[in-house]
Amino acid sequence: MSLPQRPDEATRRLVDPACRVTLAGAANPVDDAAAERLKATFDSEELAAFLHDGVDKLQRREELVKLLQSQPWSDKTHRYFLTREQEYVGGLEAAVGIWQQMRGERLSMEDGITMRSLAYFPGGLELHIGMFIPTILGQGTPEQQAKWLPLCNRLQIIGTYAQTELGHGTFVRGLQTVAVYDEASKEFVVHSPSLESTKWWPGGMGKTATHVILMARLFVKGKDYGPHSFVVQIRDLATHLPLAGVSVGDIGPKMGFNGVDNGYLSLDHVRIPRDAMLMRFAQVTEEGRYIPPPPDNQKAAYATMVYVRATIVRDSGDFLSRAVTIATRYAAVRRQTATKLGEPELQVLDYDNVQQILLPLMSRAYALVFMGRSMMDMYHSFDSARARGDFSVLPELHALSSGLKALSTDIAATGIETARRQCGGHGYMLASGLPTLFNSYVQNCTWEGDNNVMYLQTARYLMKAAIAVQTGKPLTGSAKYLSDAARQPNAKCQVAAPEDWRAPAHQLAALAAVAAQLTAQAAAVLARAGGGRPGVEGEAWNSSSVDLIRAARAHIALYLHQNFIECVEAASSQRKLSAGPAAVLRQLVALHGVATLLDAAGDLQERGYATGRQVALLRGEQRTLVRALRPNAVALTDSFGYPDYMLNSALGRRDGNVYQALLDSAKSSPLNATQEGPAWKPVLEPLLNPQARSRL
Ligand SMILES: CCC/C=C/C(=O)SCCNC(=O)CCNC(=O)[C@H](O)C(C)(C)COP(=O)([O-])OP(=O)([O-])OC[C@H]1O[C@@H](n2cnc3c(N)ncnc32)[C@H](O)[C@@H]1OP(=O)([O-])[O-]
């Protein structure tokens, strides 16, 4: 059923005159959405093509959307009304459906990845694709890859990554699952020796996976060599029943992501062949000799975590930009409160407070999108170097990917919820798309390394850099600015007018000053706690962790902003963008710098780098930049290039027809399947129906 957007004539004649004025003033959201696009000062399609690496890629996405919309397994109409079991089965059907389409239509891997993100239906294959295959690729020998990867690619086996246990997630060296080499049979015996050693959390392990990458402590001839990776079959391929000695199941409902069957697993002296240990780096020979990984790659078994953290950084911009798209488009068509009776009500996006929240969030989404691309480039160049046996960039990559994983997911998770709250009551509807987006995103702050713990890994690197600075050693890489800061410990902010704060040079100088101060402070606190001895472990480290995390956050915030500036300047100087989109991106960069600095307003002043007046100028500049960007708000969401099918949001639809979409969605609620509702017979009728009540 379709209702008119404005009150019809008959209604207007019925209502009293005062009310009539308000009703007549109501605007049409579809007109508002169209009018917004006319305000734009740049070509949003050009920017969209740039962000998606070409018009042809965008067109291809449209074709893939059509393909998905024609399939029952990727229909999203009922997505918000599913039971846990339906979600689990549906998530798998979608993943398998995409895989079959790829095979049947001979689609490329890139098409498959795009289809997965368009359909976005997390399920039992997430870890097969996201960690099982990458671990075999990264840590398996060529022979092991040849054995396992074809089976993985044909979905003849399904795997997951089983590292975390009931008792240990963060402290990987504390894992209790063991893999003991038996020289007589040339097998490993994998075993869970305690309740705490039960594997807990691996995605898809509950009811889907047939195999796991098991992270277990390797024992050879009684010696403990710490966590190593093994491929272990847990279910029979013909019956899907657990193999002997394997106890496995689903861990139960979670805050979100319920299509994924996260699982538990306990092993009772299960025997696996020697070649089940992934031996690209560390090896155990037939006769039971342990060959360690190369000295500069002692953490080879942790490499999958570095890869996945890089992909998490990449995805953060994607998720935040979806939320910003929904909230901004809705704020542009939602009207609330007329300043004068009889005047049209204001678009919510024209309220200063809403703009001041949504547009900085937009700038953060763009910054994360660019960061994600750079992070993956960094990972791929490490991967090529690793193939040549060169691990020299790993410490820097680990420090950056850990800190960026933490900061980007903090920004994205907080940002999605902020965006949802800007949508008022309708943002609380699943049909808005925002609650599901938040609930299925927020675990990114925890998995693959809790964010506090990840900041502390970056801090470990920073503290070593701080010690190097103190001893006069030259620094390279992302912490190089610490040497410059040490040479000018009393540098002061040079901003004199509000617009000075737009200059990348002023912004970077201020962010570097904050990061350098917080690093120096953390180093001093750590040294004091350690009785003057520098160290990156133990009680002194623990009692300094608040300062360490602040320092790491500031270091990564600087890195994120610097990357945004460099990417936009490179695109502009290489003429990948024309003047219009380049100018708007520069405004976003400026706003991102200002918003990031405002997050650190206290730190800017605490040690006298900036004055209160300079911070006031910064705040004023944020207002100016937000107002300058306001006409482009909706066009900037268009440049993210999300098809309506992908967003699956009544509020974020491109055409602005939000109220009709909400009503249509409500009508598909299973509670509306009958007029009287499912509680009528068992509960309500005995109470309400006089005849039934008389029978009580
Ligand atoms: C799709 C997603 C689904 C989710 C899946 C999951 O969650 S799966 C489960 C995901 N689970 C998690 O993410 C668990 C999170 N926990 C961990 O990653 C680790 O246990 C830890 C990093 C917290 C500490 O580890 P530790 O106590 O062994 O280490 P330490 O602090 O004593 O440092 C020793 C040295 O190692 C270095 N180094 C460390 N890591 C790496 C690395 N990846 N690479 C390279 N290097 C690394 C470190 O810099 C240091 O170097 P230095 O200074 O000596 O030259």
Ligand SMILES: Cc1cc2nc3c(=O)[nH]c(=O)nc-3n(C[C@H](O)[C@H](O)[C@H](O)COP(=O)(O)OP(=O)(O)OC[C@H]3O[C@@H](n4cnc5c(N)ncnc54)[C@H](O)[C@@H]3O)c2cc1C
């Ligand atoms: C949805 C979801 C899916 C997951 N999927 C998988 C999977 O597929 N495979 C898998 O193996 N694992 C998986 N995990 C597990 C995940 O990797 C861990 O939960 C994560 O690494 C955090 O570890 P933890 O749960 O032990 O937290 P804990 O370490 O118990 O953390 C609790 C608190 O202690 C703090 N803390 C802990 N250690 C330190 C420290 N050294 N210094 C300072 N603070 C500290 C943390 O910051 C946190 O605040 C998943 C988790 C979730 C939520």
